[in-house]
Amino acid sequence: MTDAIDREILRLLQKDGRMSATALAAEVGLTVAPCHRRIKELERRGVLTGYRAVVDPAAVGLGFQALVFVTLRDRAHMLAFEEEVGRSGQIVAADRLFGNPDFLLKVVAADLQAYQQFYDEVLVELPGVEKLTSTIVMKTLKEEGALPL
Structure with a gap:
């Protein structure tokens, strides 16, 4: 299940896929380790499917x-x-x-x-x-x- 913190992580990563785990953790109110675990779990479940550069x-x-x-x-x-x-x-x-x-x-x-x-x-x-x-x-x-x- 995707909770409010996961949704906020996803929202922030959509805006900036290069955001560091440290900066992301600070934005969502977690320490780095739990934030990193949530990102990895979102990737494992296929909720977060990738990262890419946007090219003109x-x-x-x-x-x-x-x-x-x-x-x-x-x-x-x-x-x-x-x-x-x-x-x-x-x-x-x-x-x-x-x-x-x-x-x-x-x-x-x-x-x-x-x-x-x-x-x-x-x-x-x-x-x-x-x-x-x-x-x-x-x-x-x-x-x-x-x-x-």
Whole structure:
């Protein structure tokens, strides 16, 4: 069970994943050892699934983004499709949807030409694809945010 202290630890780590155990312990009112044990237990239980750096795509030459709606021909290809999507580095987010379309993919590329090449060489070749519909991201208003804990 996740109690109020665990939720506060999670809230703080979402804001700053590099926060030291010492600073975290001070913020939540624990000593370092129990705070560290709680972090390890949250990791062990799969509540805390990882730590990552947030990189500005444009700063690394990936300033073009497209949202791609995918409809599959049938369910027989679903697992193979999901595995291939998971292997693609340019697909940075993917959601399976209820209804139609079946999936929403977020794709990054250097520019429109690079996206068109990825579309032609990778997206249309994904298992079971019947229909792809792309829309270009004009401006990102909000990145994936922290959970409201």
